[in-house]
Amino acid sequence: MRYELSPSILAADFACLGEQISQVEQAGVNWLHIDVMDGNFVPSISLGMPVITSIKKKSSMFFDVHLMVQDPERYIEDFKKAGADMLTVHAEACPHLDRTLHCIREAGMKAGVALNPATPLVMIEQVLELVDMVLLMTVNPGFGGQKYIPYSGDKIRRLRKMLDERGLFAHIEVDGGISTKTIDQVLEAGANILVAGSAVFGGDIAANANALMTKIEE
Ligand code: DX5
Ligand code: ZN
Numbered sequence: 001m002r003y004e005l006s007p008s009i010l011a012a013d014f015a016c017l018g019e020q021i022s023q024v025e026q027a028g029v030n031w032l033h034i035d036v037m038d039g040n041f042v043p044s045i046s047l048g049m050p051v052i053t054s055i056k057k058k059s060s061m062f063f064d065v066h067l068m069v070q071d072p073e074r075y076i077e078d079f080k081k082a083g084a085d086m087l088t089v090h091a092e093a094c095p096h097l098d099r100t101l102h103c104i105r106e107a108g109m110k111a112g113v114a115l116n117p118a119t120p121l122v123m124i125e126q127v128l129e130l131v132d133m134v135l136l137m138t139v140n141p142g143f144g145g146q147k148y149i150p151y152s153g154d155k156i157r158r159l160r161k162m163l164d165e166r167g168l169f170a171h172i173e174v175d176g177g178i179s180t181k182t183i184d185q186v187l188e189a190g191a192n193i194l195v196a197g198s199a200v201f202g203g204d205i206a207a208n209a210n211a212l213m214t215k216i217e218e
Contacts, residue, residue: 003192003216006031006064006173007209009055010046011144011197017051018058020205025061027209032061033175033195034084035144038069041093042142049075049082056083064193066114066175068141069093073100080107088112088135088173091123101130112173116141117149121159131170133193134159138186139176144197148177153189160190183215 007029012020021032034052039045056063065084069075072089073096079087087109094100097113104111113124114135124134136155139146156172163170173193174186183194194216200208 001192002171003187004031004062004194005029005200005209005212005216006033006193006195007200008033008035008144008175008195008197009201010035011201013201014047018055020201021055021059021061023205024200024209025059027206028213029209030062031064031193032059033197034063034065035197036065036067036069037142041070041090042068044142049078052079052082052084062086064088064112064173064195066112066135066195067093071095073103076100076103076107076109080109084109086110086112086133088114088133090114090116090141092116092119097124097127098130101127105130112171114141114175117152121155121162125162128163128166128168128170133171133173135173135175136191137176138174138178138182141176146177148179148182153185156186156189156191178212180211180215183212187216 007024037044037046063085070093087104101111110132112133138152171193172191174191175195178196179199
């Protein structure tokens with residue numbers, strides 16, 4: 001299985017965002033996690049297309065865009081133009097999830113579906129064939145720096161089993177509270193894409209990214 005660290009720029013210093021992204025890229029990281037929050041689906045407002053457009057010009061990483069946005073189908077083309085490679089939408093925010101996932105693929109991006117901690121896996125059972133990735137939130141979305149929710153491990157395990165039983169391969173991404181302390185349990189449960197915000201951008205970025213990547217490679 002392929003494993004990737006996907007550092008979340010939400011925890012970066014936006015005054016020197018380009019510089020901090022270069023640091024993770026130079027440390028050998030392939031994916032970049034970009035959190036878009038609309039102040040509606042989640043209380044916070046983070047960043048949008050202009051920022052993605054600017055950083056796309058400076059980076060060749062895979063842009064893993066996590067939309068915490070109500071009715072995200074309104075913006076699919078815009079995110080494609082801005083440079084998203086993977087577009088992940090929340091099942092809770094999409095009344096027509098099947099159509100939204102098809103539209104993402106038709107726009108030429110990989111499609112992901114995300115679930116909040118309290119949302120059961122049954123919500124996405126019907127659409128697993130349509131996704132390249134399932135993002136399981138391991139904190140309640142909206143803010144960086146929160147504590148990992150321990151019952152997530154069981155959900156990851158059940159999802160990997162469900163995918164295996166149906167002969168499907170989809171990435172399982174985990175997002176929230178992932179650090180050198182919690183990463184082993186999510187890897188062991190079957191996650192293969194690991195988002196980390198404060199655990200990468202808090203302090204020495206290259207050293208933090210290397211410490212997490214070493215855990216992933218073990
Ligand atoms: C939370 C975001 C996360 C967040 C993770 O709503 O989706 O991507 O940045 O931050 P940490 O790793 O600090 O929990
Ligand atoms: Zn995220």
